[in-house]
Amino acid sequence: MKKILSIILAGALAASVLAGCGGSGSSGGKEIKTIATSADKSEESPEESSQAPEESVSDLGGFDGKDVSYVMIYNPSVYDAGAMISKSVSTGSLAEWIDPDMKRGGEVREESEYSFYDQPGVKELLGEMTVDDSGNRAGAVVPDYSKGDKQDFYYSVTLAENEPVTKGSFECAYSGDNCCMWTLKGETVDEQEAERIAKEFDAKIYGKDVEMFGTPRYADEGGKVHLLFHPMTISTLGYFAPKDIFNSSEIDDLTAAKYGANRDHALIHVNSVYLGKNLDDLVCGTLAHEFQHLINASDMFPYLSRGFSSTWINESMSGYAEETQYPGVKDLEGHYEAFAQSDLIRHGQSLFNFTTDDSDIGVYGSVYLFSEYLSKLGGSDVFKKFHDYWRSSFSTTLTDAEALCNSVGSESAGRISKAVSYPSSVVFTDTNEEWLSKLALDFYLSMLRYDPSDPKAYEKVQAQTLLYDEINPAFIEGGGRIIAATKDGKFEIPGDAGKPLVYIGFDKDFNQVTDIICK
Secondary structure, X not given: OEEOOHHHHHHHHHHHHHHOOOOOOOOOOOOOOOOOOOOOOOOOOHHHHXXXXXOOOOOOOOOOOOOXXXXXXXXXXXXXXXXXXXXXXXXXXXXXXXXXXXXXXXXXXXXXXOOOOOOOOXXXXXXXXXXXXXXXXXXXXXXXXXXXXXXXXXXXXXXXXXXXXXXXXXXEEEEOOOEEEEEEXXXXXXXXXXXXXXXXXXXXXXXXXXXXXOOOOOOOOOOOEEEEEEOOOOOEEEEOOHHHHOOOOOOOHHHHXXXXXXXXXXXXXXXXXXXXXXXXXXXXXXXXXXXXXXXXXHHOHHHHHHOOOOHHHHHHHHHHHHHHHOOOHHHHHOHHHHHXXXXXXXXXXXXXXXXXXXXXXXXXXHHHHXXXXXXXXXXXXXHHHHHHHHHXXXXXXXXXXXXXXXXXXXXXXXXXXXXXXXXXXXXXXXXXXXXXXXXXXXXXHHHOOOOOOOOHHHHHOOHHHHEOOOOOOOEEOOOOEEEEEEEOOEOOOOOOOOOOOEEEEEOOOOOEOOOOEEO
């Protein structure tokens, strides 16, 4: 699912309606020790590198005698996959050290549970049928539609868990080589625009997404992707529902009606409110975004009862798909602005926690920025490797950390292990978890100062917008961090701070001036 900042969206739509058309529209100093800039190359495997970490990355030392204008406090825990909670740790009282003039408003957020990529009712549904994993098509029919054909589909307007199942009659507005486009009966839709967008999916989006991620279920052997345009709430651009990935031999008619599951089709739902507003890039970006989700679920389909890859990396890949093919859509969607304004992120929300609320969708910007970082680290095919690894190596113990580590390659993975080094007091469950913790920290460090070799998206990030805005204790989730301005350049670790937290000091230009320090 893809959301946008409502205020930006409303403005874009109002402008397009009123006007009749619309538009979508290196600093100096000591280098930060990031994989992209300064880490030494290593031929070691990730496992070998992680088992014997160096005690520090440099001779910068601690806070004593240093002019420390800013401090990053990071929780190196990753997450408790069993309990699915974020392991928040308190920074202790910061009143003595944080500059009260830097307060930006807002409040400390309560710890929240992780929001894993799931669809209400899917796990319950799985207990009622048998998955056919004999192939992508897996026994499904190959429907042959032409323009003007009618077909009933289930759809959602609000995506709320308690929303009644809606079944509507759709008409095929376009049938091409790779897709059919459908509009809801009774809706007035610009047919020329509908066909233009469908042809864009046929000619560009389908091939690009398949190249980057793989082939989806039901789109092999002559099958097509079905694009369903229907009304949704204004803040939602579109969605893919995992419950739509089953076939008619796996779910009977009564079960399909109970859950509102569309069978035998590869389906993407797109908000029809955006048609006729000259927002083609926004709509096409949404198609690229949701198509990745469809491919992602297809990769893992035989293993749905054991789980998906987590939401944060799934959304990261979808964000990469849309911005790579339609540069500028992240600005149009307001995701950079949402990231900069996010109270959740500023107060320590984890990179791995894809929780949003009605007013804070900053994680969309966060995971997209991570996708740019990861593509620089592992190459433009890193996400295809992630899909391939998950598809070929799935087991009950497979984690995002393992898949990512193997996707970036042994050389880059080894360099991450050496570029970030924790004191021996920071311990992990296994080497993959430790590596993912280091990857997240290296990502955070890489965003603080932009240089020309960094991802283009980093130009949108200003470190000052990320500052923690309270003097009260922060509760930092595992894989999260805060950045705080100090009083008079001085900082000491509060005596009541929890463990494990690590600390890094920076000067006024965000040059790193201390080692990674642990209480």
